[in-house]
Amino acid sequence: MDLDEELAGRRRLAGEARRERGTSDRAPEEQGGVAKGPQARRSEAEAIERSNWLPWVSTPIVLLLVLAVWTLAVSVFGVSEFILPTPADVGEAVLRMLADASTWGHVAITLTEVALGFLAALVFGLVAGVVLGRAEWLERALRPVLVAVQVVPKVAFIPLFVIWFGFGVTSKIIMAATLAFFPIMLNVMLGVRSVERGHRDVMLGLGARRWATFRDLELPSTLPYVFAGMEVAIVFAVIGAVVGEFLGGSEGLGYLVVVSLNALDAPQLFAVILLLAALGCLLYLVVNGAKRFVIPWHESVLAADRP
């Protein structure tokens, strides 16, 4: 081949490569491309899809590994079954409990306590957060009290709640609500204050009315904070309800934990813990799902789709 021709060919190839690279790492705008924009977005979506299966594969592998090590530890080191039962025993206990109707009664009780406590915390947390976020003087006036209440380990109040509200579900609901209240209130307070100045200017420049400013600006920019608070609060609500059940009462999964402990029934203890874990996961997923539905535009939702 003629040298000049070959050189020209190489140059052409290099040029093509450069052009190709250019389309991938330049912003859609500089591709001269209204037409190419959506395409670029589609390839990005494909990349996300491709990496999405990873946790679905890794999670079972990790679980299997844990089970294997666990089984091995029990059989090799001869750990007493009172301390660490085998996975098989635990599995059996779980199945036994699931088949028992009374277990579901306990689940329903705990679920009710958590749900009601959480809802109460949400309502009070929203109101208190908005009020304190708006009235900065009030927040400053109450700050020492708020900090004091916050640093107190709130589970210490449970005996008090039992004295005041009895051994029934009420004291547990109040405990769950007390724990769930603070993360919601604090986040809402922050959210109310975090409306961007530039966004306010836009609404102000357009002469937006009070209601429109709330609907189109303040509410949507506060919602991510509300959900951040809710995600912490739902976990706290479960803790509050279960710890409440430990200390008083005769119902709920927390009570089952205490019963299993008193009977030195380790497999059942593990089984109840697994049920509690499942319950916690389920509730968290409900809140998280609500977040994805309500604020699909937010970074926390978009980022979670890009592992």
Add this chain to the structure above:
Amino acid sequence: MSKLSDPTRIGTARVGESLAGPGAGTAELELREVDKIYKGRRGATTEALRGISLAVRAGEFVSLVGRSGCGKTTLLRILGGLVTPSSGHVLIGGSDLWKGSGRDPAALEKFGMVFQEANLFPWFSIEDNIALPLKLRGVDKRRRRERAGELCELVGLSGFEKAYPRELSGGMRQRAAIARALSYDPSILLMDEPFGALDALTRDRMNLELQRISVVTGATVVFVTHSITEAVFLSDRVVLLSPRPGRIRSVTPVGFPRPRSLEVETETGFQEVVRRLRRELDEEGEED
């Protein structure tokens, strides 16, 4: 569009002269003896603007230039009714912008504002962002969608109507912000360094785009920038502000007819205006 069609008419007019300039009587936008004093803590005050008088004709493109801290942004915010003047008057189409403590809604409807940042709402699609002013004015959804589509075409964002702002590049976001400001056909565009954060190439393109839009819509534009070249390229008149307190130092008409092509920047007359303004700005620096 330009009323100053004679390219040889280039020169620096002093404040008084500019007020009496062509069409001063039918000013679309007018500031009369506007002062702005910010009150700080413990009674300390900062005089941001002093005795600003400026009249802008309908369809005119006026730029405000000056060093940072000279009050050009404050001046623009006063024009747009985001900031109350400490004294003086803001007249829109001959009537006061401020009626008592509130702003005249009829005057506000004439404004379209574009800020340094796009300030798009992340929870709205590009389409909904662009149509937000229409939503606030009670326009129904179908009409809003139509209008957003038209505007996307105007600013070169067709195909991105359903995208969220975060999916767009900085330049595209700023164009969406301009489209939003144009959505209800404002007769006055107030722009605060809208392209300040963009790279030079994109900026040139956006300036051409802005010029085209301003010519097509016939809007009056007040444009804040710290780039003298940009100001001279875009404007019928360039207002130079000097700092502490912000005052109008000079008003310079640019005699090239609009729309202009980027080649105008190589012409001697153009460079002459740029050089003179730059010299004036440098003199400011020595006073500091």
